[in-house]
Amino acid sequence: MIENNKKKHFIELGKFLNQFKRDNNNLDQSVKGNDLFFEDFVNLILLSQSHNGWYTPENVYFSIESWANALTESNLDQWIKNYQLQNDKPKSVGLILAGNIPLVGFHDFLSVLITGNSVLIKTSSNDQFLLPFLAKYLIALDLEFAKNITFVEGKMENFDAVIATGSNNTARYFEYYFKNKPSIIRKNRNSIAVLDGSESAAQLTALGEDIFRYFGLGCRNVSKLFVPKGYSFVPFFEAIFEYQDVIHYEKYANNYDYNKAVFLMSNFKLLDNGFLTLKEDQSYSSPISSVFYEYYDDLEELQLKLKLESDQIQCIVSNQLIENSIDFGETQKPNLWDYADNIDTISFLLTT
Template identity: 70%
Template sequence: MTTIAARKNSFVTLGKFLLQFSLEKSQKNPDVPHNEAFFDRFVSLINLSQSHNGWYTPEQVYFAIASWAEALTEQNIERWLSRYDLSGVKPKTIGLILAGNIPLVGFHDFLSVLIVGHKALVKTSSNDQHLLPFLAEYLIAVDPNLASSITFTDGKLENFDAVIATGSNNTARYFEYYFKDKPAIIRKSRNSVAVLDGNESHEQLVALGEDIFRYFGLGCRNVSKLFVPKNYNFDAFFKAMFEYQDVIQYEKYANNYDYNKAVFLMSNFKLLDNGFLTIKEDTSYASPISSVFYEFYDDLTDVETRLDTDKDQIQCIVAKGLVAHEVPFGKTQKPELWDYADNVDTVDFLTQF
């Protein structure tokens, strides 16, 4: 049985381990334990990630690793957990069914379960089967007591007390039926939006490009829809997006761009296109890869009402000084530990049984 202090320390140590790795240059820090067993293996695993999942380019994997390295500091972990009383938690087994759309997308659930003091029974996505088990192995090297708290399974989840499952809207219906007798968090498909007023600076729009293109737009925190004022001129938007033109060099993205553009054109939809991104007027939130939808508005109050009505479909709202609960430009893919997916407090859930 580990103590809360030991569990916190294990994840802080993991953060220091991750801090050594970057796309430009990975460099050993002699103060980080277990490098002899893990450093070179992790570099090799990162380099192999694209062969396991074509979307997991080194750039995207290193970005995910850097984001977690920044998050897993002692200061952040203390701030995150300070609002909870974890002293009375009785260890349970929590089933985790993880998504695989972006690298380490399920890590926050994994972290939350372990740091609260529960056991994690993990079913990884077939699209992301290698990174999390490796980090779990490192955590166990840091604190061998964690070995009894981490189990990965390829088969059916069995012998668990509660579950956190992430999937599409279709799989969520299956999850809700299958786990109806267990405490559960069931996550469905969501999308993120940006609300613009036409006064954004070039730098803000470039940062918005990060929210659109990071992870090739595959995450629920990626902006897939713009709300813009009537008669909005997209010239400044496209000028800022030009900084991301290299995205078309990735074959999987280019194939999606060609396919989705062809589908739109065959349907006689009116498009704006810059050679690697199409934008289309559409009331939907979920746009295909390589495309962003937009919608005009007359009054910001109407946008706020719409977003509140549709809040169960929305993960993040990017804006500056326009709407409530907005996320700054360029920050959607760097959530803090206390920024919970779907606004469901995972740690609070995990302390209820």
Template identity: 75%
Template sequence: MTLETKKSVFVELGKFLGQFSEKNTLKDPAVLQNDTFFEAFIDLIKLSQSHNGWYTPEQVYFSIQSWAEALTEENLNQWLSAYDLEQNKTKNVALILAGNIPLVGFHDFLSVLITGNTVLIKTSSSDQHLLPFLSKYIIAIEPKFTDKIKFIEGKLENFDAVIATGSNNTARYFEYYFKDKPSIIRKSRNSIAVLNGSETKEQLAALGEDIFRYFGLGCRNVSKLFVPKDYSFVPFFEAIFEYQDVIHYEKYANNYDYNKAVFLMSNFKLLDNGFLTLKEDKSHASPISSVFYENYQNISKVKLRLQTEVDQIQCVVSANLIEGSIDFGQTQKPALWDYADNVDTISFLLTT
């Protein structure tokens, strides 16, 4: 397959995904293979929460729409223009996927296929349905992908490189098990926001999106705030009040009740608005339904701290307080060229 053929297939996938939204799913007769896949995908979305309690329709639709917006001809061309894909030596690339948020491994899947390689996929037990379905759609559009996409249930064999995502504990296992193979091993990371007190209500409300999207389960979710000494959290709590419905989801509510009880039994001082707790803590990794915060007096020291802990941080959100930071509300909308852990997957695949 030529690169243009592969890109055209993913553009068609983007058009297919673009039909589905929480408020206005509309079948487009111009989309390829709709008669076979449209209704079946609606059914799968409805069933997703029964497969994984965190995969509510709202969260699944958000992920689908994010990928629909990313998979355009313009975006694919801009992303791939930086590489000489002809230098790739065809290989079998194993993917060990996480399942914390819907389609979390899709970028790796796309990267392997767009570079002309074969992908061997071990899905997470938490996300076993969405990617296989989209793979069937891709194969229906271009049957030459049939031998390029393989889902593995047993032991991984006959692979040349591996991309594995997991916790810090599983990462140690991956590093040992795959020590003889070229690899990208992704560990736990968290995202943080740096505030200075001048943020608008709109910016703080957008920060709520960075905190609550996917219930805070993603590495791009903000789990830690750096705030000035004597910072008032009143405007923050007022701005994020629109996310209060999150407490109506049983799994989130159970985490909120449990983590709040643990904090209180340990005599930790908390700020609480009924659906989110704030706890002063130097760690970046807060539990679900809680965000840690830390006071600062000198922004330069915060910048130095972030530089020394760069391997623990996925994204930094601020109003241009930190170089390279992301604007409020944008953490869950990465472009194709925004690589997880800042590791260029395409370069890895081309040079392996």
């Protein structure tokens, strides 16, 4: 398939996804494949939480809407305009996907196909249905995709390169197992926010979105705050109060109760509002239902620290206090050109 043809099909996929909203699934008669896929996708969304307790309809819809917004002609053009996508030697690229948030591996899937390569996919046991469904939709649009998309259940074989996502522990296994293959191995990363006390109530409420979306399970979720000494957390707690319903989800509530109990038994000092605990800690990775915080004295010193520890950080939220930071409430809305771990996946695929 030529580049424009592939792009056309992903634009059509974006139109298909754009029909599905949390408040109203709106059938658009002009969208291709609705007779085969629309009702089945509605049912899959509603069943997702039975497959994975963290995949609430609200979060699945959020992921779908994010990809619908991303898969437009203008976004795809802006993303690929700086690359030469002519591929005379297509490769078979293995993807080992995570399952922490819905469709977390879709960007890698898209990148492999848009560069003219074939993809071998090993899904996470936590996310086995959404991506295969979208792959079937693409194949229905163009049977050529059937030659380029393969899902594997057992051992992955006959591939030229690999992109694998996992924990720091599994990353060591991946690095050893795929040592003879070109690879991108993704490890644990977390996102942070740097505050100085001048943030508006609206910004702090938006920060709640960065913390609670997907229950904090994504690498783009804010799991740590850097605040100046003497910072008052009262405005922060007041601003995020609208997210209190998160405690009504049983899996989240169980984590809140457990992690709070562990902290208290260890005599850690906590700040707590009934659905989120704040703990002073130097680590970037906080458990579900908790956010760590650390005090800073000087912003320049903090910026140097963050640069030195950039391999642990996915993105930084601030009111332009830190270089290359993003706005409050935007962590779960990356552009197509915002690469995980700041590794350009397209360049990797084109030069491997």
